[in-house]
Amino acid sequence: MTQHGESADSHHAPLSGALIGNGHKLTARVYFADTDFTGVVYHARYLEFFERGRSDYLRLAGVHHTELADGIHGEVLAWVVKRMEIDFQRSAKIDDILTINTRTEKVSGARIYMAQEIMRDGDVLVTARVEAALVNGEGKPRRFPREWKAAFLGDNGEEGHRISPAPS
Amino acid sequence: MTQHGESADSHHAPLSGALIGNGHKLTARVYFADTDFTGVVYHARYLEFFERGRSDYLRLAGVHHTELADGIHGEVLAWVVKRMEIDFQRSAKIDDILTINTRTEKVSGARIYMAQEIMRDGDVLVTARVEAALVNGEGKPRRFPREWKAAFLGDNGEEGHRISPAPS
Amino acid sequence: MTQHGESADSHHAPLSGALIGNGHKLTARVYFADTDFTGVVYHARYLEFFERGRSDYLRLAGVHHTELADGIHGEVLAWVVKRMEIDFQRSAKIDDILTINTRTEKVSGARIYMAQEIMRDGDVLVTARVEAALVNGEGKPRRFPREWKAAFLGDNGEEGHRISPAPS
Amino acid sequence: MTQHGESADSHHAPLSGALIGNGHKLTARVYFADTDFTGVVYHARYLEFFERGRSDYLRLAGVHHTELADGIHGEVLAWVVKRMEIDFQRSAKIDDILTINTRTEKVSGARIYMAQEIMRDGDVLVTARVEAALVNGEGKPRRFPREWKAAFLGDNGEEGHRISPAPS
Secondary structure, eight states: OOGGGGGGGGOEEETTOEEETTEEEEEEEOOGGGBOTTSSBOTTHHHHHHHHHHHHHHHHTTOOHHHHHHTTTSSOEEEEEEEEEEEEOSOOOTTOEEEEEEEEEEEETTEEEEEEEEEETTEEEEEEEEEEEEEETTSOEEOOOHHHHHHHHOTTSSOOOOOSSOOO | OOGGGGGGGGOEEETTOEEETTEEEEEEEOOGGGBOTTSSBOTTHHHHHHHHHHHHHHHHTTOOHHHHHHTTTSSOEEEEEEEEEEEEOSOOOTTOEEEEEEEEEEEETTEEEEEEEEEETTEEEEEEEEEEEEEETTSOEEOOOHHHHHHHHOTTSSOOOOOSSOOO | OOGGGGGGGGOEEETTOEEETTEEEEEEEOOGGGBOTTSSBOTTHHHHHHHHHHHHHHHHTTOOHHHHHHTTTSSOEEEEEEEEEEEEOSOOOTTOEEEEEEEEEEEETTEEEEEEEEEETTEEEEEEEEEEEEEETTSOEEOOOHHHHHHHHOTTSSOOOOOSSOOO | OOGGGGGGGGOEEETTOEEETTEEEEEEEOOGGGBOTTSSBOTTHHHHHHHHHHHHHHHHTTOOHHHHHHTTTSSOEEEEEEEEEEEEOSOOOTTOEEEEEEEEEEEETTEEEEEEEEEETTEEEEEEEEEEEEEETTSOEEOOOHHHHHHHHOTTSSOOOOOSSOOO
16 A cells, blocks of 8 residues: 555655755655644744755755854855745645655756645645855845856756656 | 834734735734743744734634634534644744734635734845634534635635735 | 633734733734644744743843843843743734733843743633843853842842732 | 764665564654754654654554555554653753654553653754553544554563664
8 A cells, every 4th residue: 555655665765865967855754743723734844844855956066054143155145035935735744654765956146946746655745946145144145156157057957857746 | 223123112012913805914913932942942833923913813804712612613623734844944932022914815615814024124034834723512624604715715715815924 | 702702803912012020921913823723823933922022021120132132231241032831821822912921030140030921811821930141252151240130029129029910 | 084974875764663572663863943043852753752752652563654544443543642741861962863762651541651761872952751552533532453462562561672772
């Protein structure tokens, strides 16, 4: 029986997910804390799953929150989310195993645009478009280091692989 | 000194906020749990403030989560968020006193569209457009009771007051 | 009807609660985000209600998180919880209006011991004993300023009023 | 460099952890959402890590939240935490890789007692003793099915392996 992915209990997922093309794929479980009294995942908790996907994507691409905070780029830096558009299509439930797909759509100066989706057993549950920026300790926007563009967008520096099927 | 609204500590805010025109205004405090290691409020926690605003707006308009869950409309009903667009413009900090403004933009069949904003000392921090629906216990969409339309949109049933410029 | 304190919707509670004897009393609402799929408040969310009680108690006693973080005592300071014992006796539900009572039991050198309880309509739902300390930016424990002892324990500096009935 | 376990990024951890003696071991990452403005993990979020450990332990022992909720034992059942004692000894930080160890200490009638600890690189950060019970849909306590005792306590039905000294 594959309900809630229980057959997958013995499977090993990389803790930080995996890089795929110009994107990233992460596996995560739904626990008590993620749900609300209507029986499904509380809508704001999907944003935590999205954030885990983005953080692990950055981690595997070589960008670490701790290094940013430690000032290795000359000053304290941190990521901030500037805008999100989120479509909640289907609900996740307790014990579900979710896949979080993250893909870079565009990198420009001081902004990065990502497309994300949360899936379960091949069904898309929630999609999001996320615009994020880098700020210093005073909240001032900062440009990305030049080498990041290649890290996020792949060799051609323009467009990467699509998460398949791509969010509409 | 009015930093973080500390001068307002002795002021009394109605626990469930107040109805204003076809909208609602709620006051809430930022606590430890709302913040993250970058020193400001974690982006997904703004969605909890927005949800409090919507819940208390519904409450004062006479729509109670508990009654929906108890099936007074013939079956178990619950609200679900279908879509959100969120602009994170400025950051809130620990101890800040926030105002959450909520306004109904449109009610159609089985969907309600709301505009929300989180303010501090007259500055807009975060804005959101929210599309919500009513579903039954199996997640099937349900039409709103007829009397709700008037409750949310005011007398003319078409358009209500704008929250922008924001109520003081 | 007073179910879930709905009759109290028009009542005004002080945003930061009120000092009572050597203790503090705060009113707060249960929202969607506080609940889990079993239909009641998720156990770890009670700790957020307790933290709000302690934070507002400190605030009204004149101790501000922001001032501690700004280093007005000579270095960056922050509160840390060192130990908690929590008894979950009854469950809170969506829409419930809760009262969080906080009382100082003992202040010694660099530790403060508080007794807390969460109540609904006169019933005790959850009680906690909390041991907290003050640390600097490197996590080193720091002694309390002398004047705090009086602030937390009242005139006699030894014992204050009991929350009635006191948690056992 | 093994700071924050970053060298372990390529390692594969079983999504639901692993059974070890009469206990369980789970690996989890600290993300933005887990931290607060003091720069470390917010104290109540450790309870979410503990809950993940207990849930996955139960899962691998064959006890599923979804089956309990579906009434396979004759009525709707759910776990509730009745009491916790928590010692917060050291702080976890963003990007840390944590190990959550869970061990059954005692099973009696309708209560299960567990000892848990959160570790990082061999250091104990937080320990907890947890008392949990099984309740039906009305919150009434229910006795455990007979076969669970063996599942949680191992062959001799009395005592299992100790997690301390902790498994590597």
